[in-house]
Amino acid sequence: MNKPDPVRITIRYLGVVRLIAGRREDLLEFPEPVSIKEILNGLLDILPKEAYKEIKCQTLMLASQPDLPGTVIKLPEQQDEKITDGSCITVVTPVTGD
Amino acid sequence: MTFGYAGRILRVNLSTRAVSVQPLEETMTRKYLGGRGFNMRRLYDEIPAHLDGKSVDNKLIFGVGPLVGTMFPGASRFNVSAKSPQTGILGDSNAGGFFGPELKFAGYDQLIIEGKAEKPVYLLIYNDQVEIMDAQHLWGLDVWATQTLLHQELKDSRVQVAAIGTAAENGVVYAGIFTSLARAAARTGMGTVMGSKNLKAIAVRGTKSIKVADPGAFGKLINEIDRAIYEHREYPARALMGTTKLVHALNEAGCLATRHFQTGRFEDAEAVSGEALAETVKVKSKSCFSCTIPCSRFYEIKEGPFAGLKSEGPEFEGLAGFSSRVGVNNLAAALKGVDLCNRYGLDVITTSEVISFVMELYQRGVISRQEADGLDLSWGNVDTVLALINKINRREGFGDILADGVKVAAQKIGRGSEDFALHVKGLELFQADPRGLKAYALGYAVASRGGDHLRSEPSFEFSEDAQAGQKLYGHPDAAFRLKYHGKGRVVKHYEEWSALSDCLEACKNTIVNMEIVDYTMAAKLMNAVAGWNITGDEMQTICERVVNLEKVFNTREGLTRKDDMLPKRFTQEPLPADSGPSAGSVVELEPMLDEYYQARGWDVQNGLPTEIKLKALGLEEEARELKERGLLHE
Numbered sequence: 153m154n155k156p157d158p159v160r161i162t163i164r165y166l167g168v169v170r171l172i173a174g175r176r177e178d179l180l181e182f183p184e185p186v187s188i189k190e191i192l193n194g195l196l197d198i199l200p201k202e203a204y205k206e207i208k209c210q211t212l213m214l215a216s217q218p219d220l221p222g223t224v225i226k227l228p229e230q231q232d233e234k235i236t237d238g239s240c241i242t243v244v245t246p247v248t249g250d
Numbered sequence: 251m252t253f254g255y256a257g258r259i260l261r262v263n264l265s266t267r268a269v270s271v272q273p274l275e276e277t278m279t280r281k282y283l284g285g286r287g288f289n290m291r292r293l294y295d296e297i298p299a300h301l302d303g304k305s306v307d308n309k310l311i312f313g314v315g316p317l318v319g320t321m322f323p324g325a326s327r328f329n330v331s332a333k334s335p336q337t338g339i340l341g342d343s344n345a346g347g348f349f350g351p352e353l354k355f356a357g358y359d360q361l362i363i364e365g366k367a368e369k370p371v372y373l374l375i376y377n378d379q380v381e382i383m384d385a386q387h388l389w390g391l392d393v394w395a396t397q398t399l400l401h402q403e404l405k406d407s408r409v410q411v412a413a414i415g416t417a418a419e420n421g422v423v424y425a426g427i428f429t430s431l432a433r434a435a436a437r438t439g440m441g442t443v444m445g446s447k448n449l450k451a452i453a454v455r456g457t458k459s460i461k462v463a464d465p466g467a468f469g470k471l472i473n474e475i476d477r478a479i480y481e482h483r484e485y486p487a488r489a490l491m492g493t494t495k496l497v498h499a500l501n502e503a504g505c506l507a508t509r510h511f512q513t514g515r516f517e518d519a520e521a522v523s524g525e526a527l528a529e530t531v532k533v534k535s536k537s538c539f540s541c542t543i544p545c546s547r548f549y550e551i552k553e554g555p556f557a558g559l560k561s562e563g564p565e566f567e568g569l570a571g572f573s574s575r576v577g578v579n580n581l582a583a584a585l586k587g588v589d590l591c592n593r594y595g596l597d598v599i600t601t602s603e604v605i606s607f608v609m610e611l612y613q614r615g616v617i618s619r620q621e622a623d624g625l626d627l628s629w630g631n632v633d634t635v636l637a638l639i640n641k642i643n644r645r646e647g648f649g650d651i652l653a654d655g656v657k658v659a660a661q662k663i664g665r666g667s668e669d670f671a672l673h674v675k676g677l678e679l680f681q682a683d684p685r686g687l688k689a690y691a692l693g694y695a696v697a698s699r700g701g702d703h704l705r706s707e708p709s710f711e712f713s714e715d716a717q718a719g720q721k722l723y724g725h726p727d728a729a730f731r732l733k734y735h736g737k738g739r740v741v742k743h744y745e746e747w748s749a750l751s752d753c754l755e756a757c758k759n760t761i762v763n764m765e766i767v768d769y770t771m772a773a774k775l776m777n778a779v780a781g782w783n784i785t786g787d788e789m790q791t792i793c794e795r796v797v798n799l800e801k802v803f804n805t806r807e808g809l810t811r812k813d814d815m816l817p818k819r820f821t822q823e824p825l826p827a828d829s830g831p832s833a834g835s836v837v838e839l840e841p842m843l844d845e846y847y848q849a850r851g852w853d854v855q856n857g858l859p860t861e862i863k864l865k866a867l868g869l870e871e872e873a874r875e876l877k878e879r880g881l882l883h884e
């Protein structure tokens with residue numbers, strides 16, 4: 153049986169998570185296709201606790217590549233969705249008025 | 251003894267140099283609450299219809315609210331109102347900082363400026379001592395120099411100064427009034443009115459206290475509110491970035507004003523983002539008087555062509571206005587643009603619109619470099635952006651064409667340029683594309699001061715809470731920014747909620763956007779502060795009355811449904827494909843307008859208030875006047 157190709161996902165941090173974590177982006181590699189939930193759980197090992205706990209208050213966007221516009225990820229509906237190689241998840245502070 | 255209120259109105263006539271103090275009417279407080287509510291009442295009663303905004307008979311009215319000067323977080327604001335010289339309708343602007351509380355500490359709920367001084371003057375208010383002082387040595391100075399010199403002359407750095415810059419002196423119609431250096435009451439040309447009266451500044455120092463009816467109850471409520479703010483999910487973002495968070499947030503949503511709203515996504519948003527600002531040039535956070543959220547900041551540029559620039563701010567409007575809107579991808583340059591506007595005393599939204607407007611005309615070949623004084627109006631040209639701000643300030647050359655706002659500029663340029671002038675009722679729109687924000691789009695169209703996002707700020711449409719949408723606004727679509735149903739009711743609700751914030755003179759970010767204070771809480775606060783026995787429903791009625799009074803003012807000026815519109819770009823041109831989630835969106839305005847007028851109890855055909863509604867709000871006299879003018883329907 154052929155081993156699945158590794159999956160590389162860019163996580164882009166904007167807003168509060170970026171400023172608290174002091175990180176702009178991570179490139180994660182997984183040995184096989186991975187779900188959104190698994191990716192988010194994986195961030196626990198990367199981000200400081202204070203930054204990680206803010207993720208649930210942020211908007212998550214999924215794009216097929218970094219620098220392309222994304223679509224909003226709806227959780228928990230999409231949590232088991234598998235992400236394709238090269239995709240980018242952006243964590244951004246939601247729009248809530250000026 | 252008055253509780254919450256200072257209980258006094260200060261009236262200064264610059265023509266006669268008469269200074270008088272009147273008691274604050276009890277009916278005013280119970281019917282109009284304070285701040286914006288007070289101002290709207292005075293405006294309607296004392297400004298005749300169709301008055302020119304630069305007329306000597308125009309009045310400039312500053313109002314503060316019953317919470318200002320107390321420990322209520324963010325109750326630091328004031329409204330300043332007049333007939334707008336820019337739009338010809340209701341003029342009103344709001345700012346934070348420290349001026350409002352100082353005026354209250356001096357013992358005044360409202361300051362009314364009448365007439366015109368023979369030569370430049372400034373007003374010095376030290377509690378009961380009010381003097382009209384010579385300001386010829388200040389005329390020609392920018393806002394910062396004016397404030398600095400006044401502090402030196404008065405030998406008191408605690409004096410709060412509201413000043414105009416050279417833009418107002420030169421008659422630029424979108425000049426604002428600036429306090430605490432960078433706190434701007436910028437919209438609708440209130441600085442222009444002040445300049446037309448030869449009034450350069452108002453310096454106020456107050457040492458009186460503000461009495462609260464039930465300090466114990468008030469203290470408990472403040473603790474509850476502070477806790478709610480600290481624990482709010484938005485607190486970290488607002489404390490760390492303030493409104494600058496919106497650059498990336500709106501960009502990712504595909505509705506960041508980019509190259510004059512030609513698209514909703516700026517490829518260089520990262521370079522000019524609130525995040526980049528916080529990481530590279532921010533020095534420390536800053537808050538307004540008594541506010542729990544330090545949402546502003548001081549910054550300093552240490553290298554590059556703008557090395558040495560340091561200031562407070564910016565807010566999102568200025569940051570995006572001089573970056574994405576004009577195609578500039580340089581953070582320091584954008585900050586310089588904001589700084590110039592602060593010093594000259596210019597409205598950043600209008601200034602960024604007129605510049606991006608002519609850049610688009612240049613792109614389309616409608617205007618040439620030659621007619622723009624040789625300036626290269628290509629997108630992203632920093633030198634041109636800064637040169638135009640300077641020219642506008644001085645009303646020099648091409649800047650003179652732009653100094654009356656985009657509507658007049660388009661009329662002067664002609665050649666079909668009117669189609670690209672993005673304003674509503676003569677007031678230019680802020681940096682979020684309404685095609686991606688349907689409730690905001692409706693709010694722009696119906697706002698009482700023109701194309702304005704702060705009259706409503708209907709942020710509920712970002713919630714995506716379909717259940718709440720159904721329960722609160724009658725349709726689940728109300729909770730989604732790209733959908734339409736329910737938005738008329740959303741805007742009605744948020745207009746009145748924003749009016750609450752402006753009447754209390756506390757910050758909309760906490761009261762409305764973070765939903766910290768609803769009508770029930772507002773009633774509790776007023777009962778504790780003023781010793782009233784008012785209910786939440788009665789508070790809502792006050793706010794609905796204020797909104798309706800503003801509508802009556804504008805109806806008297808001749809506005810109807812046809813004026814509640816949006817520029818063609820937003821109703822006919824879909825956002826392009828690179829706008830991500832908002833791609834393909836336009837605004838279908840008419841059904842939302844119908845729903846809004848119905849929710850308001852106004853006439854759906856002509857968009858005017860009805861006699862029934864006005865009488866229900868205690869506006870019988872106003873209804874009678876409109877009827878006599880043939881403007882009112884049953």
